Amino acid sequence: MNLARFDIAGPVLIEPRRFADSRGFFSEVWKASTHAEIGITRSFVQDNHSLSRLKGTVRGLHFQRPPTAQGKLVRCVRGAIFDVAVDIRPGSPSFGRFITAELSAENWLQLWIPPGFAHGLCTLTEDTEVLYKVDAPYDPATDSAIRFDDPAIAIPWPVAPAQALLSEKDRAAPLLAEAALPEAW
Numbered sequence: 001m002n003l004a005r006f007d008i009a010g011p012v013l014i015e016p017r018r019f020a021d022s023r024g025f026f027s028e029v030w031k032a033s034t035h036a037e038i039g040i041t042r043s044f045v046q047d048n049h050s051l052s053r054l055k056g057t058v059r060g061l062h063f064q065r066p067p068t069a070q071g072k073l074v075r076c077v078r079g080a081i082f083d084v085a086v087d088i089r090p091g092s093p094s095f096g097r098f099i100t101a102e103l104s105a106e107n108w109l110q111l112w113i114p115p116g117f118a119h120g121l122c123t124l125t126e127d128t129e130v131l132y133k134v135d136a137p138y139d140p141a142t143d144s145a146i147r148f149d150d151p152a153i154a155i156p157w158p159v160a161p162a163q164a165l166l167s168e169k170d171r172a173a174p175l176l177a178e179a180a181l182p183e184a185w
Contacts, residue, residue, distance in 0.1 A: 060120020068139035069115035079128030080104035116185035145173035
C-alpha cells in the first residue's frame with residue numbers, strides 16, 4: 001500500500017496494491033490491521049454507494065456533527081471524481097483550508113477523511129460510482145452541509161458553479177462562516 005499525506009493533518013491518500021494477471025486483478029481495499037498501521041483505527045459501521053449519471057454533479061460539502069460525526073474512506077469504482085475535504089475543526093491551524101485528490105476506477109486511490117472535515121466531490125465523467133465506508137451511521141439530526149462554492153474557502157472546482165448539478169439541500173447550504181459547527185470533534 002502506498003500513502004500520501006497532506007499539509008493538513010488528518011486526511012490520507014491511499015493506494016491499495018492490486019495483483020493482476022490474465023483473469024483481471026485482486027485487491028485488499030480495506031483491512032483493519034493494515035489500516036491501523038497508518039493510523040486509521042476507527043470501526044466502520046456502514047457502506048454507502050452513490051451513482052451520479054452526469055459529469056459535473058457536485059455532492060457536498062457534507063458532514064455530521066458530534067455525537068455522530070463521521071470519518072469516511074472514499075473510493076471511486078467507476079469513472080472519476082474530484083474529491084475534497086475541508087478542515088472545519090474550530091481552533092485548527094488549518095481551519096477553512098482544503099485538500100483535493102482525483103479518485104478514479106483507473107488510479108484505484110482511496111481518500112481517508114476523518115471527522116472534523118466536510119466532504120464534497122465533483123464527477124469528472126458520466127455514470128460515476130463512488131463507494132465509501134463510514135464510521136458512524138447516517139443521522140439526519142446531525143447531518144449538515146456547507147456551500148460548495150463558498151468564496152472564503154475558494155475550492156477550484158472543475159465545473160463552473162452555475163453549471164454544477166446540485167441537490168436542493170446542497171444549493172441551500174450555508175457558507176462556512178454561517179454554519180453551525182461544534183466546538184470540539
